[in-house]
Amino acid sequence: MSFPLIQAAELRDALASAHPPLVLDCRFRLTDPGEGHALWRQGHIPGSHYLSLDEDLSAKEGGGRHPLPSKMAFSATLRRLGLSPERPVVVLDDMGGQLAAARAWWMLAHWAGHPAVRLLDGGLAAWTASGGELQSGDAPQPEPSAWQPRFNDAGLIALGDVAQSTALKVDARAGERFRGEVEPLDPRPGHIPGAVNRPCSENLVDGCFKEPAQLDRELPVADEVIAYCGSGVTACHNLLAYEVAGRPLPRLYVGSWSEWCSDPARPAELG
Numbered sequence: 001m002s003f004p005l006i007q008a009a010e011l012r013d014a015l016a017s018a019h020p021p022l023v024l025d026c027r028f029r030l031t032d033p034g035e036g037h038a039l040w041r042q043g044h045i046p047g048s049h050y051l052s053l054d055e056d057l058s059a060k061e062g063g064g065r066h067p068l069p070s071k072m073a074f075s076a077t078l079r080r081l082g083l084s085p086e087r088p089v090v091v092l093d094d095m096g097g098q099l100a101a102a103r104a105w106w107m108l109a110h111w112a113g114h115p116a117v118r119l120l121d122g123g124l125a126a127w128t129a130s131g132g133e134l135q136s137g138d139a140p141q142p143e144p145s146a147w148q149p150r151f152n153d154a155g156l157i158a159l160g161d162v163a164q165s166t167a168l169k170v171d172a173r174a175g176e177r178f179r180g181e182v183e184p185l186d187p188r189p190g191h192i193p194g195a196v197n198r199p200c201s202e203n204l205v206d207g208c209f210k211e212p213a214q215l216d217r218e219l220p221v222a223d224e225v226i227a228y229c230g231s232g233v234t235a236c237h238n239l240l241a242y243e244v245a246g247r248p249l250p251r252l253y254v255g256s257w258s259e260w261c262s263d264p265a266r267p268a269e270l271g
Contacts, residue, residue: 004105004243005209006090006118008130014088015047021088021116022081022142023048026057026100027124028093039094043134045127049081049142051091053100053233057107063159063255064262065185065231068107071151078112078149082142085115092120092127099200102236110239110249111156112149119240122208157226157251159259162192163266168222169195170250172229172238173257180270185230188261190268192228196220200229200237215245225250231258 006014014021025048027036033054040050051057056077058066069077083089089108093101101119109117120126128134157165169192176182178197180189191197198220203209210218219242227242229235232254242249260266 002116002118004109004118004240005121007121008126008132011045011090011120011127012130012132014090015045019087020047021090021118022083024051024081024089024091024104025049025124026051026053026091026093026104027095028053028100036093036100041137043136044139045092045124046133046135047139048092049139051077051081051104053103057100057103064259066103066233066254066258068111068232068254071149074107074112075147075149078108079145079147080142082145083108083114084145084147085113088116088118089114090118090120092123094124098123099234099237102240103233106155106236106239106252111151111153113152114149125207155249155251157253159253159255162226162228162253162260165224165226167224167226167251168220169226169228169253170198170220170235170238171195171257172198172200172227172234174199174201177230180268186258186261188264188268190261190270191257192260193267193269195228195269198238200234200241203237203241209241209244212245215241216247219245219247226253227251228253228256228260230256232256 029035059069091101091104108114183189227235227250
């Protein structure tokens, strides 16, 4: 697997080359799911296409707030966008943590098995700060592909296995949510008993990922690690940080706290 980040200047050069990457813009607002697409239409990297966290990267039903789409549905999305293993892909969004883009990166690179997916370090802000232009309106429909991804579920872990596992659980939510001091989204506050907190915001400095050596020093270490968060999105940011650091990738518990806490019989830890 190649290094998972691309810098804005590198992306500008790549887009001007004879074989440009396919750029997927994953902007999303939890309070208004349609706003990300509207923002993309107002201004986006020329030639990029929009990928929705709610519509393309999640299913409507399943465990937790953002369950994975079916393999059939996600494969259809990838073909509609013209993805194929032969063409590199770059994902981005505009939030400080690059959260939806990190989910897209994990789904494409590690679940669907695309060999060349990178995330734009610093997101849309880095692109514009580097002098990158934006275009408005809709992009031309891409030529559909015939790609049939070979999905790999080895990087996933389900609720029942999480409950039985002795692996280190690493929670990507902000500290106040992990400790149970606030809970704006889910039925109960707290965290999975025994988990440790690594807020995904700590992977960044000035909006970009920290250097690999610093991430390697900071990320929790164990023989086996399970990554989770509120709904299986921000945990992917921690997964990306592990890959930037050159560490083995933890398994992803997609249902995360939103699934775990939905059953009052499951224990919750505070503090």
